Amino acid sequence: MKKGYIYCYVPICEVKLYCIDIAYSYKDILDTNRDIIFIKKIYNPNIIKKKFYKKFNKFLLINNIFSGTIKLKKIKDFFKMI
DSSP: OOEEEEEEEOOSSSSOEEEEEEESOHHHHHHTOOOEEEEEEEESHHHHHHHHHHHTGGGEEETTEEETTSOHHHHHHHHHHO
16 A cells, blocks of 8 residues: 545635645655645555545546635545545
């Protein structure tokens, strides 16, 4: 089992969006200089990311970018659940 991190951040743009991404090193996340909302250390990050995408598929816009209409509480609850 691979250990990694799943994290959520808000990209700099004119529209409110959320990005969900994974990384296998905490240093990689810090090097991005993003305003991270949530971060969690997990096993098998690819599997967890796919579960998130499946659950919130109707909010998915592009690859790992989700619409701002999704409630932040729902994302927070998902992060608590895993």
